[in-house]
Amino acid sequence: AEFWMGWNPSENRQTWAGVQPSTYKMLDPNRDAYQIALQRMPNTLIVLRNWSFDDNNGDRWNELMANPTAAGNKIVDDWIAKCDELGVDYSRTICMLWNEPHEWEGDAAKRNLTTATLAAMRRRKKLRPQMGLLLINLGVGWPGNHDTATVHDTPPDWTPYEAVRQEMLIDKIDFLGMHEYWMKEGPRANLGWLAGRIAKCPWQVPIVIGEAAFSGAVGKPQGSVPTPLQGWAVSGLTAEQYMAQLIAYNDICRADPRIIGWQVYLCDYA
Numbered sequence: 001a002e003f004w005m006g007w008n009p010s011e012n013r014q015t016w017a018g019v020q021p022s023t024y025k026m027l028d029p030n031r032d033a034y035q036i037a038l039q040r041m042p043n044t045l046i047v048l049r050n051w052s053f054d055d056n057n058g059d060r061w062n063e064l065m066a067n068p069t070a071a072g073n074k075i076v077d078d079w080i081a082k083c084d085e086l087g088v089d090y091s092r093t094i095c096m097l098w099n100e101p102h103e104w105e106g107d108a109a110k111r112n113l114t115t116a117t118l119a120a121m122r123r124r125k126k127l128r129p130q131m132g133l134l135l136i137n138l139g140v141g142w143p144g145n146h147d148t149a150t151v152h153d154t155p156p157d158w159t160p161y162e163a164v165r166q167e168m169l170i171d172k173i174d175f176l177g178m179h180e181y182w183m184k185e186g187p188r189a190n191l192g193w194l195a196g197r198i199a200k201c202p203w204q205v206p207i208v209i210g211e212a213a214f215s216g217a218v219g220k221p222q223g224s225v226p227t228p229l230q231g232w233a234v235s236g237l238t239a240e241q242y243m244a245q246l247i248a249y250n251d252i253c254r255a256d257p258r259i260i261g262w263q264v265y266l267c268d269y270a
Helices: 031-038 059-068 068-086 105-128 161-171 237-254
Strands: 023-027 043-050 095-098 132-138 175-182 207-214 259-264
Touching: 023 031, 023 068, 023 259, 031 043, 031 068, 031 237, 043 207, 043 259, 059 068, 059 095, 059 105, 068 095, 068 105, 068 207, 105 132, 105 161, 132 161, 132 207
Parallel strands: 023 043, 043 095, 095 132, 132 175, 175 207, 207 259
Antiparallel strands: none
16 A cells, blocks of 8 residues: 555554555655564565655656756665665665656657666666666556557557666566556456556566556546546545455456556545
8 A cells, every 4th residue: 555644654553463465655754664664564565655756746857857867866866865764675675766757748758767767777776786666657548659540559659668678677676667547437447548557568577556546537638627526435436336446456466467566546635
């Protein structure tokens, strides 16, 4: 799970012994929370995300577009400092680089993302060769396709990131990250294009789905659904219906042996 709302593991110590997910994502972690997770979930891969490193209201993306190599080097430097602060066990922890890069901005965005990612991987290799990274982390519906007026359902195009795949195969410690969301009909509606899109990725690498959930904005025109109206409850799903969707998505992920784990974006914004 990814807990976005300040959930404090130190207040839930008694429940942790029974919680052993394959992956566990921590947003803006502090040392106490991280060390408790490390202790209480000995078989769990911990995924670290820091909003100021990977997003900060778009500042990180603007830096990446302006100077991708410098942006890649900086985010690894930031993560090294944070990992030192947390006392990270690199054998059980990976660090997320970018949050939903703007592939829709075109070829320059793809080139710069690849350049920045490779810079991050190579600087990591020089300074902290044991540090695993969660790479790419595209949002729902990406990477894009090459449909035309007469040719439909062409596969997602992963070729702009081929150099990243090659580096992953050399290092063997990094994970491909993706985000997948679905409509009210559930994750099996448009399977392979919304939820399950990662199945169309040809890369034989370990995968972590960094966010997955229902979203009332999916399938609607961009910006047409205000954030407070995008959650499951306000959209008319019952808790039982939404749990059934999460179980169905879990089954989809279990069918792909590359997927190590996934994080539910559980918030109902309202």
